[in-house]
Amino acid sequence: MAVTAKPKLDARSIRADFPIFEQQFHGKPLSFLDSAASAQKPRQVLDAMRAFYETSYANVHRGVYQLAERATEAYEGARQTICSFVNADSTREIIFTRQATEALNLVAYSWGLNNLGPGDVVVVTELEHHSNFVPWQYIAGRTGAELRLIRIDDAGELELDNLDELAAGGNIKVVAANYVSNSIGTVNPVERLSAWAHEHGAIMVVDAAQAAPHRPVDVQALDCDFLALSSHKLCGPTGVGALWGRRELLEKMEPFNLGGHMIRKVTLERTTWGELPYKFEAGTGPIAEAVGFAAAIDYIGRVGLEAIEEHEQTLVTNALERMIEIDGIVTYGPPPERRAGIISFNLDGIHPHDVAQILDLDGVAIRAGHHCCQPLMSRFNVAATNRASFYLYTVPEEIDRLVEGLHKVKRMLG
Amino acid sequence: MTEFDQLYREVILDHYKNPRGHGVMEHADAQAEGQNPFCGDEVSIYVSFGDDGDRIEDVKFSGRGCAISQAATSMLTEMVKGRSVVEIAELPKEELLEEIGIPLTPIRLKCAILGLGVLKVALHKAKGTPLPEEWAGLDELQLT
Numbered sequence: 242m243a244v245t246a247k248p249k250l251d252a253r254s255i256r257a258d259f260p261i262f263e264q265q266f267h268g269k270p271l272s273f274l275d276s277a278a279s280a281q282k283p284r285q286v287l288d289a290m291r292a293f294y295e296t297s298y299a300n301v302h303r304g305v306y307q308l309a310e311r312a313t314e315a316y317e318g319a320r321q322t323i324c325s326f327v328n329a330d331s332t333r334e335i336i337f338t339r340q341a342t343e344a345l346n347l348v349a350y351s352w353g354l355n356n357l358g359p360g361d362v363v364v365v366t367e368l369e370h371h372s373n374f375v376p377w378q379y380i381a382g383r384t385g386a387e388l389r390l391i392r393i394d395d396a397g398e399l400e401l402d403n404l405d406e407l408a409a410g411g412n413i414k415v416v417a418a419n420y421v422s423n424s425i426g427t428v429n430p431v432e433r434l435s436a437w438a439h440e441h442g443a444i445m446v447v448d449a450a451q452a453a454p455h456r457p458v459d460v461q462a463l464d465c466d467f468l469a470l471s472s473h474k475l476c477g478p479t480g481v482g483a484l485w486g487r488r489e490l491l492e493k494m495e496p497f498n499l500g501g502h503m504i505r506k507v508t509l510e511r512t513t514w515g516e517l518p519y520k521f522e523a524g525t526g527p528i529a530e531a532v533g534f535a536a537a538i539d540y541i542g543r544v545g546l547e548a549i550e551e552h553e554q555t556l557v558t559n560a561l562e563r564m565i566e567i568d569g570i571v572t573y574g575p576p577p578e579r580r581a582g583i584i585s586f587n588l589d590g591i592h593p594h595d596v597a598q599i600l601d602l603d604g605v606a607i608r609a610g611h612h613c614c615q616p617l618m619s620r621f622n623v624a625a626t627n628r629a630s631f632y633l634y635t636v637p638e639e640i641d642r643l644v645e646g647l648h649k650v651k652r653m654l655g
Numbered sequence: 656m657t658e659f660d661q662l663y664r665e666v667i668l669d670h671y672k673n674p675r676g677h678g679v680m681e682h683a684d685a686q687a688e689g690q691n692p693f694c695g696d697e698v699s700i701y702v703s704f705g706d707d708g709d710r711i712e713d714v715k716f717s718g719r720g721c722a723i724s725q726a727a728t729s730m731l732t733e734m735v736k737g738r739s740v741v742e743i744a745e746l747p748k749e750e751l752l753e754e755i756g757i758p759l760t761p762i763r764l765k766c767a768i769l770g771l772g773v774l775k776v777a778l779h780k781a782k783g784t785p786l787p788e789e790w791a792g793l794d795e796l797q798l799t
Contacts, residue, residue, distance in 0.1 A: 592696075592719075592720060592721035592722060592725075593721075594721035594722075594723070594763070594766065595663075595721050595722045595723075598662065598721075598763070599663070602662070610693065624696060624697070624719055625696075653663060653668075654663075654668070654671070654722060
């Protein structure tokens with residue numbers, strides 16, 4: 242079946258920017274359908290990092306020599322890029338972390354440990370990645386607060402009709418949700434959750450790791466209080482992520498990691514903390530990685546997030562239409578218009594490992610497992626699913642290969 | 656043989672589609688369950704001992720898993736029946752892998768040896784046989 246609407250994005254020419262596609266696996270060209278786990282890197286990002294190391298690298302801040310100034314400029318320039326990317330008010334609100342996971346832990350520990358107690362309620366969703374679930378479960382346990390769940394319906398969308406019942410008899414302090422589910426692609430109504438959180442005087446914490454690569458993320462429009470980003474899912478390097486937080490909240494919070502760089506003054510008796518954002522950035526940061534992160538944001542910005550979103554919608558619509566024709570397939574998640582380019586599915590009676598393994602032998606890479614979402618897997622009463630995910634470099638032939646591969650799996654193991 | 660044929664060779668598919676020793680044993684003499692945290696696979700192993708108490712009379716397994724883990728555990732039940740508890744407690748994983756006879760990546764290796772690990776835990780619990788760190792250190796083998 243042909244793709245009906247011509248995407249505004251030329252995936253074929255974009256693909257040429259990604260050196261990984263120049264090699265073969267098991268003698269076949271790579272069909273990489275695992276971008277939801279981590280995206281591939283374009284030459285532009287790799288070149289930016291290499292150029293930085295070759296011409297501008299030194300440790301940042303405090304150096305008085307020209308090279309250190311140049312490195313600092315690049316690092317702080319990256320912070321500015323991220324600030325604009327999420328439409329934040331100030332670079333003081335952008336904290337570099339190792340990943341989105343560390344950003345969420347920072348909020349859970351620094352805000353949660355000091356603001357939660359018995360009688361308080363932390364609300365998370367059944368769709369969360371473990372990174373926005375486990376820290377809250379743990380910190381709630383440490384502080385005596387209660388963890389409550391926003392459930393999902395059979396289509397994998399949040400059940401928002403009984404939110405006020407959920408709030409009954411407890412003091413809601415935190416609402417934590419992902420913007421896009423990494424596991425089944427659901428796009429969550431974060432604005433609505435933010436409004437509800439604020440009605441109850443709670444803070445709204447958004448995990449945007451899976452959203453930011455695929456759709457515009459605007460912290461003003463979402464009206465949230467914290468938002469976590471990851472670099473590696475949007476074509477940037479691993480080892481760097483960012484937290485955006487409202488300045489008035491960040492200022493009142495205790496530091497997270499302690500050490501060099503995050504201090505104002507250290508004496509034998511006591512230490513005072515540095516200004517934002519440095520208060521939360523102990524130790525030498527991911528300097529070149531931040532430069533690569535910014536280069537990735539520039540790259541996807543040039544392609545255009547709206548174009549990327551539309552491209553993925555076309556692919557996901559086409560793929561779903563063809564996949565549901567396969568006998569015995571179960572797909573999880575909402576209709577294409579409310580999901581990102583992610584399809585989780587199972588073939589009746591066939592373990593996802595076997596599906597992924599057989600596809601791999603044809604050069605098709607998908608993920609099989611619990612996708613760091615075990616509560617969600619329990620909701621669907623499965624241990625694992627297969628997940629195919631699409632990105633800006635995905636071409637329609639890859640969906641052909643996926644569907645052909647699934648028929649082969651059925652023939653072998655069905 | 657292509658890689659595909661190797662990985663899913665006939666004997667693997669046979670054990671996968673017709674697993675030996677599949678089921679639950681009431682009143683087992685030894686029992687344990689374990690999980691592979693990478694994929695969420697679970698296996699329970701049930702053992703009955705012979706009258707002397709030193710030999711494995713019968714083994715059954717239940718749970719869910721991929722073709723490799725199901726086939727490997729099925730082969731395992733055939734391999735260990737009638738052998739001594741001490742011998743199986745010390746059984747190197749290579750003996751099972753040889754029986755499986757297909758090249759395995761590190762991730763799939765964990766699928767293949769899950770059943771053996773759980774069996775060793777079951778013997779350890781029932782008979783106090785040594786559980787070398789290689790197996791004991793597998794935190795996923797959550798003791799029941």
